[in-house]
Structures are given as C-alpha cells and as structure tokens.
Amino acid sequence: MNSNTSVQVINCGKTFEDGTQALQPINLEIKGGETLVLLGPSGCGKTTLLRIIAGLETLDAGGQVLFNGEDVSHLPVEKRNIGMVFQSYALFPNMTVRDNIGYGLKVRRQSLADRQTRIQEMLAMMHIENLAERQISQLSGGQRQRVALARAIAVRPKVLLLDEPLTALDALLRERLRVEIDTLLRSLGITAIYVTHDQSEAMALADRIVVMSNGRIAQQGTPREIYQQPSNSFVADFIGTANKINGRMTDQGFEVEGVVLPKSILNVVGGNSTSANPIQTQAIFRPEDTEIVSQDQAHFNGQVASTFFMGDRTRLLVDGISESPIIVETTFKQEISIGTEISIRIKDQGLMLLPDELIEDLPKEIVEKTEQ
Amino acid sequence: MQQAVIPKLILMMLPMAIIFLAFFLVPMAQLAVVGASGEQGLAAYASIINTPRHLQSMIATVMLSAVVTLAALVVATIAGLFLVRNEFPGRQTLIALLTFPLAFPGVVIGFLVILIGGRQGLVGDISKALTGDKLVFAYSMVGLFVGYLYFSIPRVILTIMAAAEKLDPALEEAARSLGAPTWRVVYDIILPALKPGLIASGAICFATSMGAFGTAFTLATKIDVLPMTIYTEFTLNANIAGAATLSIVLGVVTWLALFIARSLSGSTVAASG
Ligand SMILES: Nc1ncnc2c1ncn2[C@@H]1O[C@H](COP(=O)(O)OP(=O)(O)OP(=O)(O)O)[C@@H](O)[C@H]1O
Ligand SMILES: [Mg+2]
Numbered sequence: 001m002n003s004n005t006s007v008q009v010i011n012c013g014k015t016f017e018d019g020t021q022a023l024q025p026i027n028l029e030i031k032g033g034e035t036l037v038l039l040g041p042s043g044c045g046k047t048t049l050l051r052i053i054a055g056l057e058t059l060d061a062g063g064q065v066l067f068n069g070e071d072v073s074h075l076p077v078e079k080r081n082i083g084m085v086f087q088s089y090a091l092f093p094n095m096t097v098r099d100n101i102g103y104g105l106k107v108r109r110q111s112l113a114d115r116q117t118r119i120q121e122m123l124a125m126m127h128i129e130n131l132a133e134r135q136i137s138q139l140s141g142g143q144r145q146r147v148a149l150a151r152a153i154a155v156r157p158k159v160l161l162l163d164e165p166l167t168a169l170d171a172l173l174r175e176r177l178r179v180e181i182d183t184l185l186r187s188l189g190i191t192a193i194y195v196t197h198d199q200s201e202a203m204a205l206a207d208r209i210v211v212m213s214n215g216r217i218a219q220q221g222t223p224r225e226i227y228q229q230p231s232n233s234f235v236a237d238f239i240g241t242a243n244k245i246n247g248r249m250t251d252q253g254f255e256v257e258g259v260v261l262p263k264s265i266l267n268v269v270g271g272n273s274t275s276a277n278p279i280q281t282q283a284i285f286r287p288e289d290t291e292i293v294s295q296d297q298a299h300f301n302g303q304v305a306s307t308f309f310m311g312d313r314t315r316l317l318v319d320g321i322s323e324s325p326i327i328v329e330t331t332f333k334q335e336i337s338i339g340t341e342i343s344i345r346i347k348d349q350g351l352m353l354l355p356d357e358l359i360e361d362l363p364k365e366i367v368e369k370t371e372q
Numbered sequence: 373m374q375q376a377v378i379p380k381l382i383l384m385m386l387p388m389a390i391i392f393l394a395f396f397l398v399p400m401a402q403l404a405v406v407g408a409s410g411e412q413g414l415a416a417y418a419s420i421i422n423t424p425r426h427l428q429s430m431i432a433t434v435m436l437s438a439v440v441t442l443a444a445l446v447v448a449t450i451a452g453l454f455l456v457r458n459e460f461p462g463r464q465t466l467i468a469l470l471t472f473p474l475a476f477p478g479v480v481i482g483f484l485v486i487l488i489g490g491r492q493g494l495v496g497d498i499s500k501a502l503t504g505d506k507l508v509f510a511y512s513m514v515g516l517f518v519g520y521l522y523f524s525i526p527r528v529i530l531t532i533m534a535a536a537e538k539l540d541p542a543l544e545e546a547a548r549s550l551g552a553p554t555w556r557v558v559y560d561i562i563l564p565a566l567k568p569g570l571i572a573s574g575a576i577c578f579a580t581s582m583g584a585f586g587t588a589f590t591l592a593t594k595i596d597v598l599p600m601t602i603y604t605e606f607t608l609n610a611n612i613a614g615a616a617t618l619s620i621v622l623g624v625v626t627w628l629a630l631f632i633a634r635s636l637s638g639s640t641v642a643a644s645g
Pocket of ligand 2: 046048
C-alpha cells in the first residue's frame with residue numbers, strides 16, 4: 001500500500017513572477033499516515049504551499065520536496081501520484097459521476113473490469129451509489145464534494161491534498177462532511193494535507209496543525225499544543241479567543257500593574273520558565289479559564305461593559321482591567337446586567353506566558369497588534 | 373394581464389415581421405417559383421445533379437468550405453489558446469491585427485492573395501530567385517483556400533478566445549493531478565469545453581465560405597465555386613431559372629449545415645457574411 005508516504009518540505013520558498021513573495025523558505029515534515037492541517041488567515045500562503053507539494057507550482061531555487069525521502073521536486077503533478085481536492089470541486093462537467101471517479105484509473109490504463117470494481121467501491125464508500133450515472137450539474141454541493149473526494153482517492157494516491165474542501169458548503173453540511181472526512185482519512189491511513197482557515201475544522205481533523213502567517217510558519221504542533229501553549233501572540237489570537245495582558249515576571253509571579261498573579265495559575269506546558277524574567281512582558285488567558293468569584297479571591301475587579309448570551313454560557317466584556325476589555329465566560333444562569341462590578345479569577349494553569357518576540361521578526365499584522 | 377401582452381407583442385414583432393416578409397419570404401418564394409418556371413419546370417432542381425458543371429461546382433464548393441473550416445478551427449484554436457494563456461508585450465496589438473480581415477470585403481482579400489501568390493506576387497518572385505521556377509497559386513484552389521482561410525480565422529479566433537477565457541484552470545489541474553498527460557488534458561478537458569464555440573464558429577465559417585463571392589470573383593479564372601456558377605448562369609447565359617434553382621440549393625445546403633451544427637451544440641448559431 002501507498003498509505004505511508006512521508007513528505008518533506010525543505011527550504012521551499014515561492015516568489016511569483018510579479019515579485020510577490022508568497023512563501024518564505026519553509027521546512028516541514030509530514031509523517032506517513034499523518035493528517036496535517038495548514039491553518040492561517042487569507043493570503044498567508046497555504047494554497048501556495050499545498051500547490052508546491054502537489055507540483056502545480058514551481059519552487060524558488062534551493063527548495064526541495066521529498067516523498068518518502070525521494071526528491072520529487074522536478075516531477076510534474078501528473079507524475080507525483082497525488083490526489084487533490086479543490087475548493088471549487090473541479091469536477092469534469094462533460095463526464096458523469098462514474099466517469100469522473102474513473103478518470104484517473106482510465107488515464108492509468110487500467111482494465112475496464114478493474115475500473116468498474118474500483119468505481120463501485122468508491123461510490124459505496126462515499127454513499128453515492130445512486131448518483132453514478134448523473135451529470136455533475138445535477139448534483140448538490142455536498143454531493144459534488146463527495147464525488148471530488150472519491151475521484152481523488154480512487155487512484156490510491158501517495159498523498160491526499162485538500163484545499164478548503166468544505167468552504168463552499170453550508171454550516172450543517174460542513175460539520176457532517178468534516179466528520180466523514182475525518183473517519184475516511186483515519187480508515188485509509190493515508191498521508192493527508194488539509195488547508196483551511198477555519199480553526200474548528202483544523203482542531204477536529206488534525207493530527208498536527210501548522211499555523212501560517214505571511215508566508216511563514218507561526219507555530220506547529222498538535223491541536224492541544226497550539227491551543228494551550230501558543231508560542232506567540234499571533235497564534236494565540238488566531239486560535240480561539242485570548243485576553244492579552246502586559247506585565248513582567250518576578251520571583252513571586254506575574255506582576256500586572258501592582259497585582260501579582262501567583263505562579264500557581266501559570267501554565268508551564270511549554271518551554272517557558274517561570275523564574276524571574278524582567279523582559280517577559282506578555283501573558284494571555286482564555287475566556288473559559290476565568291471564573292467569577294467573591295472579591296477576596298479575585299485577581300481582578302472590573303465592570304461589565306456588555307454581555308452576550310450564548311445559550312450554554314454567557315460571554316462578558318469587562319472594563320477596567322486592561323486597556324481593551326477582558327473577555328470572560330460564565331455558566332451563570334441569571335442575567336448579569338451591564339455596569340455590574342464583578343471580581344474575576346484566572347483558573348489554575350490558565351495564564352500562558354508568551355515568549356519574548358523580536359518585533360522586527362514578526363509578520364506585519366502582529367507588529368500592528370503589539371503597537372496598539 | 374394576459375390579454376394586454378398580446379397586442380404589445382404584435383406591435384413589437386411587426387417591424388421584424390414586415391422585414392421578414394418583404395425581404396425574405398417573398399423573394400424566396402419568388403426565387404423558388406422562378407426556379408421552376410424554366411422549360412424544364414420543377415425538374416430544373418435536378419440540374420444540380422444532372423449538369424456535370426453544376427455538380428462539380430457544388431462538390432468543389434462544399435469541399436473547399438469544409439477544408440477551410442477545419443483549417444481555420446485548427447489554426448485559430450491553437451493560436452487562440454496561446455493568446456489567452458500567455459502575457460507578452462504587444463499581445464493586444466496582435467489580437468487587434470488578427471481581427472483586421474473582418475473589415476475587408478472579399479474583393480480586397482482576393483486582391484491580397486494576388487499580391488502574394490499572383491503572377492507578379494511575392495511568392496512568385498521569391499521562388500523564382502531561389503529555384504528559377506515561378507510559383508503562382510493565386511488563381512487555383514490553393515489561392516481560394518488561402519483567401520478564405522484569411523477571412524475565416526478572425527471569425528473563429530474571437531469565439532475561441534472568449535470560450536478559452538471561461539475555462540476553469542482548476543479542471544486542467546485536476547486532470548493532471550489524476551495523472552493525465554498534456555494530450556489527454558487537451559482531448560478530455562479543453563476540447564469538450566470549447567466544443568460549443570468550435571461548432572458555432574465552425575458553422576459560421578462554413579456558411580461564409582459557401583456563399584463567398586467577392587474573393588472568388590477576383591481570383592477565379594480556372595475555378596467555379598457555386599456563387600460564381602450562379603453569377604455566370606444569371607449574367608452570361610441569361611439562364612434565370614437555373615440561377616434561381618442553384619441559389620435555392622446553395623441556401624438549403626448551407627442552412628442544413630447550420631441546422632446540424634445547432635443541434636449538435638444546442639446553442640444558437642447564426643450565419644453571417
Ligand atoms: N499567481 C500569483 N501571482 C502573484 N501572486 C500570487 C499568485 N497566487 C497567489 N499569490 C499571492 O500569494 C499570497 C499567498 O496566496 P495563497 O493563495 O497561497 O494564500 P492562501 O493562504 O491560500 O489564502 P486563502 O485562504 O485566501 O486561500 C497572496 O498574497 C497572494 O496574493
Ligand atoms: Mg487558498
């Protein structure tokens with residue numbers, strides 16, 4: 001089986017003819033059978049990186065793509081034996097569903113009998129047996145995406161590449177197909193690279209997430225690592241919601257405007273030390289890592305500026321703690337009125353220190369955020 | 373509501389109806405009647421088969437038009453795809469130049485062919501200098517072919533370029549990602565996508581070539597294409613019934629070609645020129 005192809009991206013940069021540097025030289029390794037998600041805001045270079053791995057885009061000098069240690073940089077896409085799923089589906093409008101799924105097999109000159117067997121297998125796997133003879137124009141968005149997946153998988157590719165395959169679908173269908181894709185990738189054990197700008201999709205699907213920003217890798221790690229131990233404020237902001245506070249690390253704890261937050265609430269999963277470090281100036285905490293407490297237990301006091309009832313919980317914006325409002329979540333059943341004085345405590349291990357960042361090294365949007 | 377629409381519709385269709393009646397139906401009917409009014413009566417319509425000169429001219433015209441259409445489609449498809457896919461300085465000017473022949477009447481095109489392939493033509497001079505033999509092709513089938521091709525290409529290339537611009541590049545990438553080499557991508561993806569445009573512009577090309585007169589008139593010394601035959605019958609032989617029958621036959625054959633093309637492509641095709 002081809003299911004365990006590893007992919008190595010070495011020094012892969014991309015400068016387009018018009019001078020746009022879409023990708024800084026990037027290094028990345030994808031283990032055989034792993035599902036890697038490329039996550040990042042629009043224009044950060046996800047598609048470019050995916051297309052480089054596919055062989056649809058040429059590389060800047062010095063870059064290399066290896067499949068199972070073998071250099072494929074000079075192979076065109078049709079020789080790389082990959083499967084690709086496009087955001088726009090890119091199904092062939094002049095062929096039926098059956099012919100679309102069988103196209104890669106036909107190109108590979110497989111016998112008609114083998115082709116029919118495999119097509120039937122794919123139709124069954126994607127639950128679209130009844131659509132086999134349909135024209136593409138007669139399919140719904142979700143059905144098209146299933147056909148696109150079936151077509152890509154039918155050829156038993158070494159690597160499956162998916163570029164925002166669910167973005168064109170409505171929320172409910174997206175959720176359902178996401179679960180299906182997850183099950184599928186796991187049962188096939190195929191190496192997959194999945195591009196999305198939707199963090200919940202990334203969290204749900206990924207073995208490992210690579211967060212990208214402005215053509216660079218901002219952080220890579222398991223979904224848990226990325227969420228619980230973001231290595232810079234860009235990742236912290238992009239994944240989930242983060243409250244940022246400025247202060248400094250002392251022997252007692254993290255000091256914010258005279259208040260010392262004890263070391264017990266510090267999250268030390270990553271490589272950050274909790275020893276005194278006067279340069280350490282930034283920390284973040286998530287809304288769900290806060291609780292509303294009585295004043296004597298509080299870390300901060302503030303006034304409720306606005307409230308958002310979200311059903312299972314209420315999200316509060318609290319003024320008077322930091323320059324920008326702090327976001328807090330509570331499962332209180334009662335309504336909290338605007339202007340109420342509340343006391344907030346950060347749960348144990350809820351405060352994450354961000355490593356020092358050299359500002360000139362950071363992508364522009366982070367610098368802007370830091371300067372605010 | 374329903375009743376208000378009908379008078380409006382009649383009013384709006386009236387000019388069209390008058391034109392259709394006055395300049396199409398009536399003359400056509402007359403043509404058909406005139407055609408059957410000769411000594412032979414309705415049998416005149418069989419002349420296209422019975423008269424060897426007419427039959428030959430018919431066959432020559434259809435063959436020429438078919439070959440010109442095919443050549444124009446091939447040349448224009450390759451050039452059109454290239455023009456759509458490549459950016460280079462002077463691209464816009466080149467496209468404008470390619471459509472230049474649209475402005476010329478057939479006489480001018482015939483004249484141009486003579487300038488190239490005539491007795492004092494460029495090709496003749498060059499071939500004489502090189503081999504000692506003077507190559508003259510303007511007054512043969514080759515000359516007609518060159519002239520017809522010249523005015524057919526712009527008609528095709530604009531349609532092809534419009535269709536090629538609408539091609540989704542992701543379709544080709546998808547085919548390649550599935551392992552398809554270039555020729556398969558062209559055959560399986562690009563040509564099917566261009567098919568309606570190819571059929572539409574091919575039909576126009578064919579119809580124009582069938583009816584082209586100016587170029588043939590300027591060049592024709594040895595060749596008889598159908599419009600020329602009609603002209604000869606009408607002016608020189610004063611065989612008005614014969615000219616009328618040939619006109620009807622020419623019209624029917626061309627219309628048939630357009631009809632087949634339209635049913636193949638499913639879209640509307642109009643003859644012009
Ligand atoms: N053919 C091209 N020529 C020039 N610049 C390009 C080209 N393709 C992409 N870019 C630029 O490269 C950068 C990265 O583009 P890319 O498509 O990889 O982003 P992305 O992360 O996939 O974004 P999105 O989420 O919007 O799809 C962008 O700034 C884009 O404008
Ligand atoms: Mg993209």
